[in-house]
Every structure is written in structure tokens, then in C-alpha cells.
Amino acid sequence: MANILLLIALITGLISILAAIYFTVIVMRKDRGNEKMIEVSGYIETGAKSFLKVQYLVLGIFVLVLFIVILLFLPSKMTGHEVPILVGILNWQQAVAYLIGSGASMFAGYLGLIVGVKTNTRAAQGVTKGIKEGFDIAFFGGSVMGLAVVGVALLGVGGIYWIFAPTLGIEQATQIVLGFSFGASGIALFMKCGGGIYTKTADVGADLVGKAEYNLPEDDVRNPATIADNVGDNVGDIAGMGSDLLDSYVASIVAAMILGTTVLAAAGVRPDFVILPILLSSAGLIASLIGIFLIKYFGRDNPGKSLNMGTYLATVLFAGFAAIIIAIMISQIPSSITGSALKVTIWKYWKDYIAVVLGLLSGIVIGWTSDYYTREDKKPTKTIAHAAEEGHAVVVLSGIAYGLQSVVLPAAGIIVAMAVSFILDGVFGVAMAAVGMLAIVGTIVSNDAYGPIVDNSRAIAEQGGLGEDIIRKADTLDSAGNTAKAITKGFAIGAANLAVLALLFSFIQEAGIVSIDLLSVKVLIGAFIGVIIPALFSALLILSVQKNAAKMVKEIRRQFTENPGILEGTEPADFNRTIAIATKGALRELILPSVISIVTPILVGVIFGVASLGAFLAGAILSGFVFAIFMSNSGGSFDNAKKWIEDGNLGGKGTETHKAAITGDTVGDPLKDTAGPSINTLLVVMSLTASMFMGLLAKISSGQGILHDAWFKIEGIDNQYVWIIIVILVAAIALGILFWVIIKFARSKNIFQKILKKE
């Protein structure tokens, strides 16, 4: 029976992908509008494709290298904790799962992004028939990403488990699934950091010169960075956010599965707890699907309400479906289990159910707190807007202070969810809360992907000359996207946090760590390094945006100076060059952060041992949460304070107050769209790296770290690890040199430009 349920889950995943294709077809059949609109949309599509092309090219190398590392060096459980190459075997199952995970993430990103950029002009044209029509098109276009993400995740996780569990057993099957998760996350990190840098390079560049210096309106086609800006919205919010939530989603399921393998319930039901996370996730998918299909019947002319109604519907439906699944699972408890063992097992199911619902609710609550801190009709954003009256510096300080303050409530949400679900069912309970929070991720990603589509639609309506009335209608759609986005952003951070906590527990369990004792200085050092990483990571991303934006600014000024016809509107701006700057910059600048996210946990583990690595992860998770919420909320608040002023408050556009608010918004941009959201993915990747490399770390040292081994000359440790360290170091250096050479070469031969020009 359990297998049949698993099969149903797989079918649900398939249905989700089919639904994504169905929506794609529906949207593609819609009218693309006038010639100008098609032209502009074409530019955006080309830009998005060239971003993907360059990214996927480099990602290919990255994936290949890691594939080889996993294949040859990483001991998974099935190899008896031996380093494969040293005992003449291959860790092929996990390596292939890694490839599939990478591929699945790339596929979902590709599909979602391409459909997204094809939808914008159609939604703009739809608005001419009415807000409702425009909304439906945009929402269906966005839901392609949401459905694709959930579909590939469920198919991947469920399928891999389904294939390997019968022959290799549940422990080994979950380890292989871990490989899938690692693959999905690696891609997510690239997409999120790269997308985040891209979008803000273009946005900041377009704003600083176009808007501030030349007073061009938003989305003016004379602004050479305007297309890059539109591409950026898609790249950052569709591809980036989609892969971010995909990796949290998969990670929560995998963590729960791994923790499920040691569930102490009566024998015979253990495998059922391992697949429970998959089943619950498929229940969430069905709930999301129904919500997405029914969304057109809600709210009618109030798109913001429709989006939120869809979320709440999915929430309620999921709570119901999950109860049904629990009831079915209970009905399937083997009859050999009786008496108190039966009672305990039944109770365990219901306690996990409560944890799931609790996770779901706390996700919503965290979303609300983000909403409160970023909504223009609430105190924080109003205060920030008023602070703009005092000048540039005061508005910035306000936003920073409220952003820092806004960490408290979501943290309380996470703490309560974690504490109660732990009391209910230990670490497995916490993992189930994470699964519950992420169950309706299909809806969340759909809502989020809707945002950039309508943002682009507005731009296309403007550039296609559809007139003031249509642009105003498109604005309505756009602002609904912003409202939904505030909630989904908070949700994404909360969900990622709970997922990585679950992942931390599963890492600890798998590594057989019996204590992560802060009384040990080694462990304290691990925690210290962990706490610093999110700060360093954010700093690097902000500096990247700044560096690239400076190049963008220079290029825009150059175009305006060398070709005055652009400003007069008689000659077209050169969009390709600005797109190339954003694309190249994003790629170059994401390398260091990515390397940090993979290399640091390995180094901490090698040098200080696995317990210290656990503390490293815990430190990074906690401080990462603070930085992610701070940056995301202060950025959102700056944004809406500016919009509130632009709506005519405090003097409206063009005043000194407005200029100060723009400063706030520009400061907030890389915080909320680059650094803040990338931290989620950073945490997931670091946690997964720890889980993946743990076996190797245990081989390398006594698990106490090489410092410890060297110092205490532990008996029984042979010098095998010295060789492995050398291999790793050589591999790392080789990898670094390879990257360096490729990029140097590509730059010297202008390959990036050629790739971009070919489009």
C-alpha cells in the first residue's frame, strides 16, 4: 500500500509537470500585441536566454567537476564508508542522482524563465481586454515555474527513492536522494547569486543614470539599461526565487526522510515514515494545483486579493489532505502491531501531523510579519517615509534599524515552531514542520513568478504605447505582485531556515555526532566561523553589485554621450552591451561566493572535525537568518516607502523627500534582491556539502579534525588521510586554475560577447 501511495505521489509530480505544460500552451496561444510590444518582449527574451546560456555553460563545468568528485571520492553509505577510488568502486548512484538533481533544477529554471518572458507581452495585451484577462495570463505564466519546480522535485526525490529503496534499503536510498538534493542546490546557488547580481546591476545602473541624471521615466525605452532591467526581474525573481525554493523544498523532504530512517516506532512502519514526507509534499502539490486552477474565480478585479486567497485556499486544503494521508497511513499499520505499540505509532502519526500544520501556519505568520514591516500603510514603512523628510542619511538609518528590529518576530515564529514540533516528535518533528511549511511551495513560487511578469507587462505596455489607461491597469497588476512578494519573501526565508535546521539534525544524525558541545573551544571556533560567513557572503555580493553597477553606469553614460540620438528618441539604445555587462558581471562575481559556500564547510570539517562542523552550520544558520530577514525586510520597506511617496504623499515625486527615499530604495535593492535571498541558498548548500562530504571527513581524520589528530597523534589513524587531503587540495587548486583559465580565455577571446551576439 505504501508503495502504491508512493506511486501516486510520483504521478502527482508528473501531473504537475503536465499542468505546467498545459498552462504554457494556454498562455502561448494568447495574442502577443502590437509590433513594438513583440519587439521589446523579444529583446527581453533574448537577454534572458543569453543569461541562461552563459550560466549553464559554466554550470556545466562546475557540475561535471563535482560529479567526478562524488563519483570517485565521496563515500556514501553503500560503499561501506570507504573512499570509492581507493577501494576500486564508484559511488555512481549518488553521482547520477546529483546529475539528475542538477538537471532537474536547470530544466525547471529554463522552462519557468522562458515561459515567464514569453508571457509578459501577452499579459500586457490581455490587459487591454480587462484586468481579469491580464491577471489570468500573467498568473498562469508564473505558475509554470511553480508547478515545474514542485513537479521535478517530487519526481526526482520520489523516483530515486522508489528505484533504489527495494534493492539497497532505505538508508542507502535516502543517501542517494541526498545527492539529488545537492545537485538541485548547487544550481540554485548559482541561479540565485547570479540572478541577484544581474538584476541589481541592471536596476541600479538604470536608476542611477537614466532616472536620476536624465529624469527618464521608469521603463523608458531610451534608457539603454531598461531591457537588462526587465531581464533582471525575471532572472532574479523567477529563476532565482524558483530555484531557491526548489532547494529548500527538496532539502526539507530529504532531511525528513533521513531522520525518518531512525524513527523508533514499531518495526514494520519505519519505511512508512521515510516516505511520509514525500506523501505529504504531494498532498501539498495537489492543494496548490487546486488553488492555482481556482484562483481565477477569486477576487475578480482585485488581483492582490486573488493571490492571497489562492494561498489561503491551498493552506486549508493541504491541512485537510494531510489529515487524510495520515489517516490512510494509520489504517495501513500492520496488524502485527498491537497494544501500546499500536497506540504509540498512531499517536506518532498525529503528532507529526500537528507539527506539519504548525510549520505551515508559522510559515504564514512569518509571511505576515514581513508584510507588516514592509507595507506602506503600517508604522515601520511610514516612519521610514517620514524619515526621508529629514534627508538621505536619516531614511537609510531608519530602514536599517527597522530591518534589524524585524528579525525578532519571525525568529519567535521559528523558535515556537521548532520548540513545539521538537516536543511533539523530536528532530523528526522539526523536519516535519519544515515539510509542512514548504508543502504549498507550488503556490508560493507561482505567486512570486507572477511579480516580474506583470512588472515586465507594465514596461511593455509603456513601450508599446498602449496608453495611460492600460498602463494604469497594468500598474494595478504590478502592485498586487509586490504585495504578494512581501509575504512570499518572508515565507521563503522562514522555510529555508527550518529546512536547514532539519538538514542540520539529519547531518548530525548521519555523522553520528553525539554532542556539539560549545564548551569545547574547537566547537566554539566552528560556531564563530559559521556566524561570520553570512556577513562575509553578503559583503561580497553587495560589492559585486556595486562593481558591476559602476560599469553599467559608465556604459549608459557612454551611450548617451557618444550617441545623442538615443536621448532624442531618434536612435535605438544598444541593449546588447548593457545585457552583456550584466551577464558577464553576474557570472564572474558569483564564483567567489559559491566557492566559499562549498569550501568553508569542508575546511572546517577537515581542520576542526565534524562536531565543529555541526557548530559551524548552526552558527551560520542562526546568523544567516538574522541577516536574511534584516536585509530582505529593510529592502522591502525602503521600496514601499519610496512608492508611498511616489503615490503623492509627503509632496510626491520630484521633491527632496522623494530623492532621499530613492536613496533608501537603492541601498535596499542589493540587500533585498541580491544578498538577503542568496543567504538561504548559501545555508542549504553548506548544510548539504557537510552531509555529502561527511564520510570523506571521517576518513580524513578521526572525525575530530586533523589538528586534533596531529596534536594528539591518535592511535589507529593511518596516514591515508594525508593523501586524500593532498588529492582534495590539488583538485581544489586545479579547479580554481581551470575556472581562472577558462574565464581569462573566454574574456580574451571575447567569447561572452560572441555568445551574446549570436543570439
Place this chain on the structure above:
Amino acid sequence: MANILLLIALITGLISILAAIYFTVIVMRKDRGNEKMIEVSGYIETGAKSFLKVQYLVLGIFVLVLFIVILLFLPSKMTGHEVPILVGILNWQQAVAYLIGSGASMFAGYLGLIVGVKTNTRAAQGVTKGIKEGFDIAFFGGSVMGLAVVGVALLGVGGIYWIFAPTLGIEQATQIVLGFSFGASGIALFMKCGGGIYTKTADVGADLVGKAEYNLPEDDVRNPATIADNVGDNVGDIAGMGSDLLDSYVASIVAAMILGTTVLAAAGVRPDFVILPILLSSAGLIASLIGIFLIKYFGRDNPGKSLNMGTYLATVLFAGFAAIIIAIMISQIPSSITGSALKVTIWKYWKDYIAVVLGLLSGIVIGWTSDYYTREDKKPTKTIAHAAEEGHAVVVLSGIAYGLQSVVLPAAGIIVAMAVSFILDGVFGVAMAAVGMLAIVGTIVSNDAYGPIVDNSRAIAEQGGLGEDIIRKADTLDSAGNTAKAITKGFAIGAANLAVLALLFSFIQEAGIVSIDLLSVKVLIGAFIGVIIPALFSALLILSVQKNAAKMVKEIRRQFTENPGILEGTEPADFNRTIAIATKGALRELILPSVISIVTPILVGVIFGVASLGAFLAGAILSGFVFAIFMSNSGGSFDNAKKWIEDGNLGGKGTETHKAAITGDTVGDPLKDTAGPSINTLLVVMSLTASMFMGLLAKISSGQGILHDAWFKIEGIDNQYVWIIIVILVAAIALGILFWVIIKFARSKNIFQKILKKE
């Protein structure tokens, strides 16, 4: 012999205070300059006194309440872990030590501040005779604070130990010393937060209206906030920084003493390890004293070089003196210890010596990294200055990013110091590193107090009409102060961090915590709350500054509007009102942060137990370090980027670039002078609160937290704790209401204004 050494340490403390008085007399004999200068200096002095009066009034109540709590409710070791009032005794020794600690801190603050504000006009007048004369006066005036701090600390710690150790034994004596430390830190928190809010309220207010709106030059006497601004420099940098370092200094000594009580060396030498921290600190004091006396012979006309030479001299001397003390201690090892026990003991002394020197060196290194990140001729600050060319937002982003990045190197310094000293001699080694780092604190505080004095001198030279040439010379003195300040700030944060780490270890040891295991969700929650506190605390302080600065801005505008004679220079500005706003605001706004710092650790301990409290402290220490360094360095960097532009680079004053740099500076101001440095004191107070209330917490619950007890209905736990919790809650609420009523009352009767007017 050990007792004779201790007596010598006490005498050293006394000498230090005598030296402070000697310097006071020397400075007071100097010429006060012309009438205008005396008038301006008088204003500043009055302002500083009224700040102290209001602060000390409220502090008195605060100290009294805590005195009663300690006396009646806190079990110290000597009461056999019983709650005093319940067994009919009084914890009088610790309570009195607490009073003495508070008094000592208040005395040092008073003396240092008053001498500081009396020195400024004399130093200004001194400059007319030459830079050297001005420097000597300013430096001697500043060293009064440095010497007073170290003197009262050594006298207090050494004296209390000397009195109680013979009769009560070393464990109990160190507990009483802990009371002294708690007293000193409570005052430090008020002075630091209050001073920080005061100084930035005045500074931001003066800049936003006076400089930005009316283009008045710095220190223009027509600016109504200019006196408050000058008072603020003293209040923040002399009183604030002095008490900050005083509390780190005392905390490091106390932590090392407590950890010294369990040193496992051969019996008979244990007490020697307890007094070792005191002896080493007195060696540091002598080194500082020599440095201070000799400083006039260095550098001659290069004041910046003189200050640094003094620091390096003190460093080298201390390393030598410390070696002598170690050698003496070794020579005093009782002859009953022989063979391998003797070898171990000797080795232990030398290992501790290495830890001490390591701590000292890493303090210097951390100072250098702050210097690098904030110096105008280094890359970060230059990049930030260039970012100002791109506008307000870009300069702010740059500063934030570099500030975040600047955390890495100092953290590495702390980690190396901690790791190596731990390897050398366990947690006692770490504490000794903290003692070493703080040993030359007399020099550090003196250098720091020099800053505001010369800053004020410059203002007085300007307002006293001493002419361009003298003002330029005063500028030279001022900029030397800024250079020294960058180093001392980084140093202060590093030192505080290492001191609280040592304090954490001593808390853990005293609480008998055998593990702080992050695998326990309770502990993880403790760490989570801890990580958030510094963020919340910073947010509150920044918002406070903003709120007060807004009031200040309104008042300045009001004065200019209602009394146009002020701007024309025909009528004097009303300094009293601006001073009153800064004073009242600082007092009102520091209450919430102070309450947080004392209440949160107690609540975490009560609810989740002592292990969780340990994790809470660890989390707060790590994230506090990140926030403190980030805020301090980005603020310093903004400041110097602005100054670099004002020196004529990138177009110089008055350009758009300069305006953007001013925005950066204004953003950085509350970060570097209010929030950032207050975090140090927050951490010390929280750690000491944990240590002080630990006995009570253990009484209240099984030490596992009331949640745990309630959940598991632990046997053997009676309901006594319920009553104690009620007492505490009632006391806390009563305390809150008392504060509320007092402030309401004082406000309604305009008592603050009356106090201020009387001056």
C-alpha cells in the same frame, strides 16, 4: 610573598589614582585662554555636569534596586547556594562589593569627564605656544581618565580579594569580586548607551540643520547644538569609552580569577594562580604609567606618532614586566613541590605567559585591521570615497559592504588567540589572553580620551577667535586623535570579546555546566535568542538616536526661525535647551536596552535552564562581535572618506560628491558611536548577569529551566521556585512601574529642566 605581591598591586592602583590627581593638578594650573574661550569651555562643562547629574540620579535608583536584589535574593557561594532571604541571612559582602563597583565606575567617569572638559580650553591656549605644549596638556588631561579607570579597578578587585580571601577562602572571595565587576558594568552600560545616544543626537542634529541647511561651518557658535555636540564628544568618548574599557578590564580579571580557582596545579600554588591576573594587570598599569610619562619625549611635533609610540612602548614594557612577575611567581613555588609536579607548575606559568603575550599582540593586530579598514589612504576608505561620486546610495552600500567584510580579519585574530591560548592552558589560558590584551588599557583609554579633548580644543580655538594658524595647529592635534581612535576602537571590541569569552567560561565552570550541547533544541533556542539580541539592541539604539535627533532638529529650526538674530550672530543661541533635549533623550532611550540586557539572560535561564543560558551568551557574543566590528568599522570608514574629500580630493567640499559622503558619515555616526560600541558593554553585562543570577536560577528550577521541570515533573524539585519566580516577576514589574512613574513625574514637573537650569 604572594600577599606582598598583592599588596604591591594595590599600591600600584593607588599610585595610578595619585598620578591621575597629579596630572589633574598640572593641567588645572595651565592658562585657560581668553574670555570667550573660558565662556565656551564653561558651557561645555555645565552641559557635561548636567548630563552626569541626571544620569547619576537615575543610576542611583537603579543601583539601589539591584543592591537590594543582590542582598536579599542572590545566593552567592558563601550562603551555601541558598536564597538569602529564605534562610534569614544577607548576601551583604557581594552586595557591598556591587555598590563599591558602581561607585568606583561613577567616580572614574566623573573625574575623567570633568577633567576632560576642563582641559580643552587649556589645550587650545597651549597650542598658541606650540603644538607640543597643546599636545602635552591634552594628553595629560586625557590620561586622567585612563589612570583613574585602571586605578579604581585594581584597587577594587585587589582590595576586595585581599579583605575576604583570608577569612572566606578564594572561591568565595572571587564571587564577591564578581559583585564588584557587576557594579562597574551596570554603570558602564548606562554611560555607554546614554553617552552614545547623547553624542549622536547632538552631532546629527547639529550637522543636519546647521551644516547642511544653513551652511554653518563646524563648531560655529551660532549653531544652537554646537555646545551639545562638544559635550557629546566628551560624554561618548571619555565617559563612555572609559567605562566600557573599565568593565572589560575588570571582567577579564574576574573571569581569570574565577577560572584560576580550579587550576589543577599542585596544591599550594592554586591561590597564586588566582592572584596572577591581578599581578599581571598591575604590571600592565606600571607599563602604561611609564609610557604615559615618557610620551612627551616621543615624536615631538608629530602627535599621532607620539600616541602610537606610547602604546608600543607600553606593550613592550608590559611583556617584560609580565615575564619578571612570572619569574618571581616561579621562584615562590613552595619547596614541597618537586619532580614532575614542579616541572608541570613551572611550565604552566610560562604557558600562561605566552597566552598573555599572545592576547596583547592580537589586541594590537585587531587594532591594525580596524586601522586598515578606516584609514583614508587604504583601499576600503578610498573606494568608499570614490563611491560617493556615484551618489548617496552607492556610498552607503560601499560602507556597509566593507564594514561587513572587515569582520573577517579581527575574528581570525580572536580565533587564533583563543585557539592557541586554549591549547596552551585550557579556558584559563583564554582568560589569561584576555588579561594580556587588556593589560595596557590605561594607555588605550588615555589615547582615546585625548580625542574629544583636542576635538573640543579645536572648537574653542575657533570660537575664541584664535586665528587660522592656531586652528590649523589644533587640527593637527585633532587628526592625531582620530588615527589613535581607529586603533583603540578595534582594540576595545577585540578585548571585550575575549573578556566575555573568558567570562562565559567562568560562568560555565561556576554553574557546573558539563555540556552546552547544540543537539538539544532548548540549547539551540538559547543560541538563537542570543544571536538576535545584538541586532535588536542595535536597532533600538539607532531608532533612539533618530527620534532624539529629530527633536533636536526641530528645536534648532525653531531657534533660527523665532530668533533670526542667532544666525546674524547678534544674539546668542539657547544652548541649554539643546543640551536638555540631548540629556533627557539619552536617559529615556537607554532604559529599554538596559532592561533587555539584564532581563533577557534571566528569562532564558529561568525558562530554558543554565545550559541554554550558556548557549544564549555564546550566541550573543559571536553575533555581537560581528555587529560591533561591522558598525564600528563602517562608521569609521565613512567618517574618514568624508574627511578625505574635505581635504580637497574628488572636488572637495561643497560638491555633490561631498554631500553624498556626508550622507555616508551621518549613517555611520550612530553605528560607530552609539550602537557598535554599546554592544561590548551589553555582552559584558549579560554575561555578568548570568553569573550573578546563576545560583538563583539553580534554585528556581532543576537548572534545566521551568519548562523542563513543568514538563517532566522532576522529582525532588519542590515548589519553592514558584514563589521565587513570583517574587522576581513582581519585583521586575514593580521596578518597571517605579521607573515609569519616576520618569512620568519628573517629566510632568519639568524636573529635568529645573535640574538643568540650576546649573
